Amino acid sequence: MEHNSSxxxxxxxxxxxxxxxxxxxxxxxxxEPNGYLHIGHAKSIxxxxxxxxxxxxxxxxxxxxxxxVKEDIEYVNSIKEDVKWLGYEWDNLFFASNYFDExxxxxxxxxxxxxxxxxxxxxxxxxxxxxxxxxxxxxxPYRTRTIEENLELFERMRSGEFANGEKVLRAxxxxxxxxxxxxxxxxxxxxxTEHHNTGNKWCIYPMYAFAHPLEDAIEGVTHSICTLxxxxxxxxxxxxxxxxxxPNVPRQYEFGRLNLTNTVMSKRKLKQLVDEKFVDGWxxxxxxxxxxxxxxxxxxxxxxxxxxEIGVAxxxxxxxxxxxxxxxxxxxxxxxxxxxxxxxxxxxxITNYPEGEVEWLEAEINPEVPEMGTxxxxxxxxxxxxxxxxxxxPPKKYFRxxxxxEVRLKHAYFIKCEEVIKDQDGNVVELHxxxxxxxxxGSGFTGRKVxxxxxxxEATHAVPAxxxxxxxxxxxxxxxxxxQEEKTFLELVNPNSLEIFxxxxxxxxxxxxxxxxxxxxRHGYYNVDPKLSTADHIVFNQIVELKSSFKI
Ligand code: ATP
Ligand code: MG
Ligand code: MG
Numbered sequence: 001m002e003h004n005s006s007x008x009x010x011x012x013x014x015x016x017x018x019x020x021x022x023x024x025x026x027x028x029x030x031x032e033p034n035g036y037l038h039i040g041h042a043k044s045i046x047x048x049x050x051x052x053x054x055x056x057x058x059x060x061x062x063x064x065x066x067x068x069v070k071e072d073i074e075y076v077n078s079i080k081e082d083v084k085w086l087g088y089e090w091d092n093l094f095f096a097s098n099y100f101d102e103x104x105x106x107x108x109x110x111x112x113x114x115x116x117x118x119x120x121x122x123x124x125x126x127x128x129x130x131x132x133x134x135x136x137x138x139x140x141p142y143r144t145r146t147i148e149e150n151l152e153l154f155e156r157m158r159s160g161e162f163a164n165g166e167k168v169l170r171a172x173x174x175x176x177x178x179x180x181x182x183x184x185x186x187x188x189x190x191x192x193t194e195h196h197n198t199g200n201k202w203c204i205y206p207m208y209a210f211a212h213p214l215e216d217a218i219e220g221v222t223h224s225i226c227t228l229x230x231x232x233x234x235x236x237x238x239x240x241x242x243x244x245x246x247p248n249v250p251r252q253y254e255f256g257r258l259n260l261t262n263t264v265m266s267k268r269k270l271k272q273l274v275d276e277k278f279v280d281g282w283x284x285x286x287x288x289x290x291x292x293x294x295x296x297x298x299x300x301x302x303x304x305x306x307x308x309e310i311g312v313a314x315x316x317x318x319x320x321x322x323x324x325x326x327x328x329x330x331x332x333x334x335x336x337x338x339x340x341x342x343x344x345x346x347x348x349x350i351t352n353y354p355e356g357e358v359e360w361l362e363a364e365i366n367p368e369v370p371e372m373g374t375x376x377x378x379x380x381x382x383x384x385x386x387x388x389x390x391x392x393x394p395p396k397k398y399f400r401x402x403x404x405x406e407v408r409l410k411h412a413y414f415i416k417c418e419e420v421i422k423d424q425d426g427n428v429v430e431l432h433x434x435x436x437x438x439x440x441x442g443s444g445f446t447g448r449k450v451x452x453x454x455x456x457x458e459a460t461h462a463v464p465a466x467x468x469x470x471x472x473x474x475x476x477x478x479x480x481x482x483x484q485e486e487k488t489f490l491e492l493v494n495p496n497s498l499e500i501f502x503x504x505x506x507x508x509x510x511x512x513x514x515x516x517x518x519x520x521x522r523h524g525y526y527n528v529d530p531k532l533s534t535a536d537h538i539v540f541n542q543i544v545e546l547k548s549s550f551k552i
Contacts, residue, residue: 006311007233009225010051011255015054016222025057025222029083030064030096030215033075033196034284035267036289037082039257039303045070046307047255048225060088060219065097066211068195076196078282082290087300096215097197101204104158105215106244107169107188111150115243116187117143118153119170126168128173130183136176137183143172157190160203161346164190171210173239176297181236185209213237217246227257228316255258256316262472263288263321278493279473283531285541286473286497296470297543298526302328308551319476322550327543329541332525337365337372340375340410340455341505341520341540343467345384347430347459349359350415353381358460361441363411366519379412382459384504389454392420399451401431407452410521414439414450455521462504465538467526469499506537512538522546 016022027048031037037045040188052059061083065071083090089212110116120426131137145153157167177183187210192203199540206214213236216224224237231254241249265288273287274280282289285296293303306327310319358380365372385401401407406416411434419432439445463513476492509518514530518540526540533539 006313007047007051008314008372009047009255009312010054010224012253013051013055013223022222025052025055026060027052027057027223027225028060028062028094028216028219028221029090030062030212031079032067032070033072033079034065034067034070035075035271036078036291036372038267038270038288038290039263039266039293040265041082041262042086042289042290042303043258043307043312044225044227044311045083045086045088046304047312049090051223057222059088060092060094060095060221062094062215062219064205064208064212064215065095065195065197066100066208068191068193068205071196073196073248078291082294085290085294085300086303092219094219095197095213096194098208099211099215099218100198100202102218103211104204106214106246107154107206107210108151109244110171110187111147111169113243114147115172116169117145117150117172118157119143119168119184119186120166121168122165124383126186130180131175133180137180139175140170140184143175143184153513154188157188157204158202160192162190164192166190169204171236171239174235179232179235181209181232182398185236209233209236210240213240213250213252214244214246215276216250216252217241217244217248220248221250223514224252226252226254228254228314229257230254254314255312256314258310259316259318260288260321261318261477262323262474264474264476264489272490273473273493276490278490285468285529286347286470294515295530296528296541297515297525298324298328299331299517302331305331312452320550321357321472322548323552325544325548326550326552329525329546329548332519332543334369336517336519337375338367338519338521339375339506339509340377340457341386341465341467341503341509341518341523341526342384342386342455342457342462343469343501343503343523344387345457345503346387346390346428348383348385348415348456349430349432350381350383350435351418351432352434355381356380361411375506377411377460377506377508378461380458380460383409383456384459384462385431385456387428389452390417390428392428397427400454401433401452405452406450407454408439408441408450409456410453411458413437457504457506461507463507463510463538465503465505465509465540466532467501467503467523467540467542468529469501469542471497471499473497505540509538517543519546 029048049059168186170184173182175183234252237252283291283295306324360376362374389400415433415435421430475494512528516528524545525543529539
């Protein structure tokens with residue numbers, strides 16, 4: 001697999017192997033199973049699995065399931081499916097909750113070394129005592145408890161004697177440290193909650209900042225790659241590994257997280273969109289989740305190419321989401337069969353075409369890939385064109401159909417608009433046209449030229465189909481920023497992000513399968529929706545439009 005040169009983590013790993021600092025590497029992808037994966041996670045997956053693949057290393061899929069409250073097996077299953085779909089295989093599948101015994105032992109070791117204590121302050125008091133960036137914190141009155149007292153109290157925490165929040169275990173480091181993360185961080189809390197893996201065995205759970213370095217060390221991870229917001233946690237990460245006397249010493253490296261324009265990615269916000277029914281589930285085609293992108297019709301190849309292009313840097317920035325669209329077009333250009341579909345049908349009767357006759361025209365499936373062969377499309381006296389391809393009173397330089405004008409029908413003949421049929425309210429309901437048999441596509445006709453080429457579908461054989469066109473779900477060019485308030489975020493939801501049309505496709509499309517992808521002439525790329533399509537009702541999701549002003 002190709003790797004973008006602007007990947008500083010890859011360079012670190014390369015040097016570590018060349019210098020002999022490591023003779024093998026182990027990375028991990030450590031999602032918390034509290035939601036579905038999104039395109040930001042894809043960046044992390046591609047980075048972790050990508051470097052391991054390149055340097056013959058290993059990658060663990062590890063569920064960081066140390067917080068029993070928000071986690072669910074539904075998420076575990078979706079994460080596995082999404083990682084596989086992106087094209088990766090983990091070497092080991094681990095659950096952080098399987099290390100609870102080991103973590104508990106390490107916490108006791110810290111207590112015995114005088115490096116951890118049980119604190120009775122409540123959450124608000126702990127925050128108050130912690131101080132600020134400019135003011136040092138102050139010691140908790142419980143900080144001087146003896147080792148024996150701490151061992152006894154921690155054991156009583158574990159055995160369930162105390163209520164949630166009544167006591168915590170804290171690392172004993174330095175309440176005046178300039179790094180607030182080192183001001184005696186909490187490492188264990190009480191939570192009388194059943195865990196999806198360990199059931200009711202535990203009522204104390206390790207905090208993320210304590211658990212994560214231990215998980216990495218237990219697995220022998222060499223390069224623990226995480227996003228930039230954990231940079232200030234790195235000193236505590238190293239403190240835990242060292243003071244818990246872990247035999248393996250992993251190192252943490254931070255990279256800039258992916259943000260996309262017109263997209264929110266925090267799982268909390270995505271869950272809110274799902275729970276409050278702004279979308280039809282985590283896999284709604286407008287969602288930036290992997291399952292949403294899959295259902296929309298994005299391909300793993302396009303997502304990987306996109307992630308390689310954006311590279312891995314030590315800063316985060318917001319990437320134009322049209323760049324992702326660019327890569328899906330690039331990927332589908334040669335793969336997707338071309339076809340014609342009418343999204344907003346307007347009936348056209350070709351008055352000089354013999355009634356009851358049908359001829360079958362041959363059309364290339366993809367002119368850029370002749371090996372894909374040809375398809376047969378019927379032509380007869382009645383066809384559908386797009387409502388938007390006709391104007392009764394066109395402006396100058398309008399080359400599509402209008403009274404008296406002649407256009408080319410793709411793969412067929414020239415037709416000329418002779419008569420406009422309207423209903424009582426004056427709406428155009430049908431056009432009467434004539435065709436010129438001399439102009440048949442492929443016949444080499446050069447007698448005269450027309451400027452417009454329209455797509456069309458023969459009416460008597462047409463297969464009804466639903467088309468779903470999408471606009472960005474979030475009306476925010478800046479993408480997500482950490483401060484974005486929950487309320488403002490919901491106000492940014494685009495009320496017009498989904499448009500549904502009932503149209504027609506060529507008869508050879510009647511047996512399309514879920515996830516089949518096509519390029520509809522002039523409309524763009526579409527995917528057969530796997531959730532809504534049935535044997536007699538095909539639903540197409542627009543993946544991307546055909547063209548974009550966006551340039552890489
Ligand atoms: P959220 O804050 O949305 O809940 P998270 O970071 O808590 O996301 P995790 O399940 O903990 O989600 O993430 C698993 C891995 O994916 C982590 O290593 C995390 O750093 C990485 N990751 C998450 N979001 C992004 C992103 N936008 N860009 C790059 N990597 C990301
Ligand atoms: Mg999280
Ligand atoms: Mg997070």
